[in-house]
Amino acid sequence: MEKKVYLTRRETFAAAHRLFKSELTDEENLKIFGKCSNPNWHGHNYTLEVTVLGEVNPDTGFVIDIKRLKEIIHVNVISKVDHKNLNIDTAFLKGLIPTSENITIAIWNQLANKISGGKLYSVKLYETENNYFEYKGE
Ligand code: NI
Helix, strand or coil: CCCCCCCCCCCEEEEEECCCCCCCCCCHHHHHHHHHHCCCCEEEEEEEEEEEEEEEECCCCCCCCCHHHHHHHHHHHHHHCCCCCCCCCHHHHHCCCCHHHHHHHHHHHHHHHHHCCCEEEEEEEEECCEEEEEEEEC
């Protein structure tokens, strides 16, 4: 059995969102969601870390070709969220309140069956420098 290695690719994207429930008033939304409920949107600079776990292929020395992983993340995630409004523009977030929790799970779902050569181990999303959200498929 080959040794297993965890490999992480970091990407960044900028996006707008608003956290709100349409059935609530602006005041009620403010109480639940704070500044992120601002009716006229606001943005975050997100950092995404995608970790793949796999055995090192003895032929290549790779778990997965990092260029290929970067491409998978760009095609399935970054191109759909970068400089977008997450409430309106991003099909894979339709119907969700775009909290970091929900975005993290949705990104996992976008990537989980597209990784070959290793398996998706975790998706981490940093909304600010001080908080991040991690999903491991459970
Ligand atoms: Ni926000």
